[in-house]
Amino acid sequence: MLGISHLLVSGTATSLLLGTASPAVIAVGAIAGLLPDIDISTSPAGRVLPWISSFFESRMPHRSCTHSLVASGAIAVLGYGTALFNPSFLNLAHALSVGYFFGWFADIFTRGGVEMFWPSPVRCVCPGNRNLRLRTGSNAEYFILILLIAIALAVFNINNSGGILTQFNRLIASPSGVQHIFNDSGSTHLIKANIKGVRTGDRSKVAGQFLIIQVQGTGFLVQSDDGRIYKASTEPDSQIFLEEITADVGKPAITNIEALTLEDEPIGQAIAQFDRTGAMVFISGQLTVDGLETSGLPRDPYQFPTIKATDTSITLEAAPLAIVQKNLSEEFATGQLQVRVINSSSQ
Numbered sequence: 001m002l003g004i005s006h007l008l009v010s011g012t013a014t015s016l017l018l019g020t021a022s023p024a025v026i027a028v029g030a031i032a033g034l035l036p037d038i039d040i041s042t043s044p045a046g047r048v049l050p051w052i053s054s055f056f057e058s059r060m061p062h063r064s065c066t067h068s069l070v071a072s073g074a075i076a077v078l079g080y081g082t083a084l085f086n087p088s089f090l091n092l093a094h095a096l097s098v099g100y101f102f103g104w105f106a107d108i109f110t111r112g113g114v115e116m117f118w119p120s121p122v123r124c125v126c127p128g129n130r131n132l133r134l135r136t137g138s139n140a141e142y143f144i145l146i147l148l149i150a151i152a153l154a155v156f157n158i159n160n161s162g163g164i165l166t167q168f169n170r171l172i173a174s175p176s177g178v179q180h181i182f183n184d185s186g187s188t189h190l191i192k193a194n195i196k197g198v199r200t201g202d203r204s205k206v207a208g209q210f211l212i213i214q215v216q217g218t219g220f221l222v223q224s225d226d227g228r229i230y231k232a233s234t235e236p237d238s239q240i241f242l243e244e245i246t247a248d249v250g251k252p253a254i255t256n257i258e259a260l261t262l263e264d265e266p267i268g269q270a271i272a273q274f275d276r277t278g279a280m281v282f283i284s285g286q287l288t289v290d291g292l293e294t295s296g297l298p299r300d301p302y303q304f305p306t307i308k309a310t311d312t313s314i315t316l317e318a319a320p321l322a323i324v325q326k327n328l329s330e331e332f333a334t335g336q337l338q339v340r341v342i343n344s345s346s347q
Contacts, residue, residue: 018098181247
């Protein structure tokens with residue numbers, strides 16, 4: 001096969017199997033697809049590394065040792081052995097192994113085949129009819145090249161848009177698909193929900209994008225661009241009744257959940273440490289207080305009640321830090337809080 005064919009086969013396989021759109025990872029996989037042909041001096045790999053090429057070329061036939069499961073195993077040992085000492089190379093080790101394997105596996109469909117089970121000299125070829133196998137530089141190979149380019153572009157676009165799971169979620173538009181995406185990527189990225197539904201308060205239509213804060217029952221707590229929080233689900237206590245929901249993986253944002261214990265101390269003083277530039281902070285938990293005046297607490301029937309209180313207790317559920325500071329800062333309280341911190345420069 002032509003060098004460009006090996007590049008496309010291995011690069012596309014790397015992107016598809018690893019679910020990545022990273023140019024560096026795909027490039028490693030694509031270049032690894034050229035390495036099996038180092039056993040011949042006229043190949044791209046042979047010209048770059050002539051001393052290695054001459055060693056193989058003088059001792060064994062083309063598409064034998066370097067086109068085998070043994071060679072793939074050796075490459076995997078080399079790649080993953082390096083990753084053991086430097087874990088940041090793990091994705092590159094994946095790409096190296098995938099790219100190398102598909103680099104020689106594609107040659108099974110050529111007329112000469114490959115010695116897949118080297119050192120056994122038996123050659124593996126497909127299909128059985130010799131006339132249907134590819135010849136290097138033939139019209140059939142150029143036709144396959146066009147198909148590979150189309151497939152590579154499609155795979156890159158899918159992975160660049162969040163991967164196959166995201167695309168499937170867009171197709172079925174169900175909460176379960178969004179929940180899978182949130183579970184997989186919610187700790188490292190912002191997850192934006194594209195919601196279509198109706199407000200349960202006045203039956204007005206809702207169609208827009210919201211930030212997912214956390215899973216809530218069979219739905220989600222979401223925040224609009226103006227900072228308002230809603231429960232979006234099909235449950236009776238939701239503020240947005242879902243008709244359709246899909247999700248997009250947004251920009252990187254690290255989410256940490258921290259525990260906080262209060263022992264009869266001001267709430268504002270205890271949570272002040274989480275007031276950080278560029279961070280979104282949501283507080284949940286149960287507190288006991290003494291003689292709380294509840295009349296001044298925010299009440300909006302169209303929003304999710306992030307603060308529920310009596311004169312002796314406070315229940316917080318994904319309450320924004322600023323809201324808690326504004327309404328409860330001076331209250332002395334005892335209890336446990338869970339603080340969700342999403343570190344991002346902006347929403």
